[in-house]
Amino acid sequence: MSICTTCPYCGVGCGIKTDGVQLQGDKQHPANAGRLCVKGSSVLETLGDQDRLLQPEVNGQVVPWDYALDEVADRFRRIVDEHGPDAVAFYVSGQLLTEDYYVANKLMKGFIGSANIDTNSRLCMSSAVVAHKRAFGEDVVPGCYEDLELADLVILTGSNTAWAHPIVYQRIAAAKQARPDMKVVVIDPRRTATCDLADLHLAIRPGQDVPLFNGLLTWLDDHGALDQDYIDAHTDGFDATLNTARQQGNDWDALAEQMGVSKVDLTTFYHWFAACERTVTVFSQGVNQARNGSDQGNAIINAHLATGRVGKPGASPFSITGQPNAMGGREVGGLANQLAVHLDIDNPEHHAAVADFWQTESLAKENGLTAVDLFNAVESGQVKAVWIMATNPVDSLPEADRVRHALMACDTVVVSDCVASGDTLACADIRLPALGWGEKSGMVTNSERCVSRQRPFVKAPGNAKGDWWIVTEVARRMGYASAFPYQHEHEIFAEYSALTALAGRFGRRLDMTAAADLSADQYEQWQPQQWPLQGDPRCFGDGCFATPNGRGRFVACENPRVRQIGDAFPIILNSGRIRDQWHTMTRTGRAGRLFAHLSEPFAALHPKDIERYRLKEGGFVRLASKVGDALVRVTSDAGQRPGTAFMPMHWTDQFSRRARVDALVPARLDPHSGQPAFKHTPVNVSDWQPRWHGWLFTVAPPPAVEYWARVPVDAFLQTGQVQRYRLAGDADLTEQQLHDWMPEAAQWLALNDPATGHFRRAALDSEGRLLAWLAIGEELPLCDVEWLANCFADEADTQHLALLAGQPVDAGPDLGPVICSCFQVRQKTIEATVEEGADSVEAIGKCCQAGTNCGSCIPELRGLLETCSV
Incomplete structure (x- = not known):
């Protein structure tokens, strides 16, 4: 029987149907209507027990769950008693489900009494959160995916949508194909795959988003394109914002030069925005991940407020999130500077209401440490214990080496994860095995506020547990059992839904109260739906906002100072x-x-x-x-x-x-x-320039050389999964080193040419099966890496001469790199179809399937069409 669940990757929130063996897109899910990108299509290939964390570990020793949970609770309790609640912290993730997020936030803010819980969503979407709150009074994405199909103008800024959110991109592409008059503008310093769809690519200089949209606001005023009635009736702060925008003047030649684009392109963009009442501006990390990311978001929203294009069909600013439950984490209070359900820590009425709901006297009263500051506090010793859940800050935070050193020196580092190896896991004193996708159960909220279920369809491996269960058990051991009575995730979701009544009391749009009395059976039967669960799926279209006076707010955004690039870092x-x-x-x-x-x-x-x-x-x-x-x-x-x-x-x-x-x-x-x-x-x-290059196939860890890069091979030996390493080094190699890189073997094949620095080795077992393969040369040795990978899975003997050559005796022509990952179609195959008469992407797809699944490779197919025609 197929299970309906949700993809574990980006914030598009695609629905999936699977029985654990086969998988397809859920045609009934509103986010994707059956479409899946290559990551979603291949997600079953990522399942399995290999490299899974299966048992709790304390100080490197496998221990029972009770011991591990007692240890976490005792260490956190001791540090809180000795140093206060701000000496501990949680760092959580958009990979968590809403129920996991909720209990973690409740424990830290509500009962430990510190707001030192932050999320990796801080790294991708927190500037959009600020922009939303400043403009709308609440962190709400006003629009829906449907607006992308209704719009006459879609602006994609700070987003390589074709690669980062492929299904959103395909929805826009399909809409444009159906309505060719629809315009698409891409604003990005790089020419990316997304530009394939663009009628106009504005390749502005990095960091120029605020001047670009301040210029747009000025243009709209100069050309009588403002909605003055809307501004007067529904907003505050317009005059001050326009005055700030006008500080750069209206010299469009000078502004175009500053942007690094032509005046024609700049003014074409402004003209299209002015002319198209139905305009959606999609923005993502390229806008948010900047020193003035909040202002960049507000500069975009200013243009929409000035034209009354917020929360209306086909007209809205649209922040698209990076992770499957970044939105859900924001709803339940996963950021260090907010309470649950979009309420504010520093608002006494909000604080009292949440404290009363949770029946606690310990609710945090001040904002906690945000991600970077949190790990700085770990480094300084201010934070003495940190619990990291489902994320990898040793790789994802800035100054990542400092983060690693800080964690290695920290008194207590707890990591909940589903993998046994990882750069952050290596820093952990206590490792807790968590359930992964396909095993855990709960809710996620996508970029358009659609709440969907992730459902389990495979058995939990080893002793892995759900994150909500782990946090709940620690909370009980810390003395908060009465506040954490949960036996099933539906109880947590129902409590969170009931809590959203407070959001409504204070004028917020977040409303899940219809799910407050959800039974376990109703929870299992949940169908995807947007919040607010009752009413219009769009927010603020009536011109009434979540601010104290109900009016939207313009935010004056100063143009950033232009920083000169130094010669040392050009x-x-x-x-x-x-x-x-x-x-x-x-x-x-x-x-x-x-x-x-x-x-x-x-x-x-x-x-x-x-x-x-x-x-x-x-x-x-x-x-x-x-x-x-x-x-x-x-x-x-x-x-x-x-x-x-x-x-x-x-x-x-x-x-x-x-x-x-x-x-x-x-x-x-x-x-x-x-x-x-x-x-x-x-x-x-x-x-x-290395002295030598090489290939290595082995189950062993990589050798200690200057450069290596690893790719997993879909083949397993008794000792583990085979890995392919691309190697390069700048030190002379010895026979002993080459020997050490290979396993013990019953048979050896070798080819040595010391004069040219060329060496090849193949290790075979007693039945002639390949165990490891190595080739070293002054240039990268020629071989067929795909064929070699298959040799590890092949039970039959392979000719020794072919093994040493690294390619079959009857090897055909090199087909070039893979262009279509869904069907593994290579460049030469595509070029051959073009030479044989395929004159469009659709024709290529009919010949060799390329581009017919997720469509992410379509921009490259068009590029090959152009190249071949030339």
């Missing part, structure tokens, strides 16, 4: 997602085919910068900032602005030697939200 580094990976690859890194599109960490630079800094396309580059360094491959990308670089956020020390991009990022924060500026890191770049 490149501006941006970071973000790639198409087929997710966060720090804890889950996607288990599926080998998700590495087929991009298998190694890289830095993308403009061809002029590659030439200027004497780098080599496909070679290696060292990047260094004031706080860290990295060593990755070089990729040439004409879509980059000269003077900028891009690195993906996904690679950790579990997957490469030195590719943690956030080790490069200094902790520069938005003063209002505490969100780090991940998109604007000054670095220098330099060439690195």
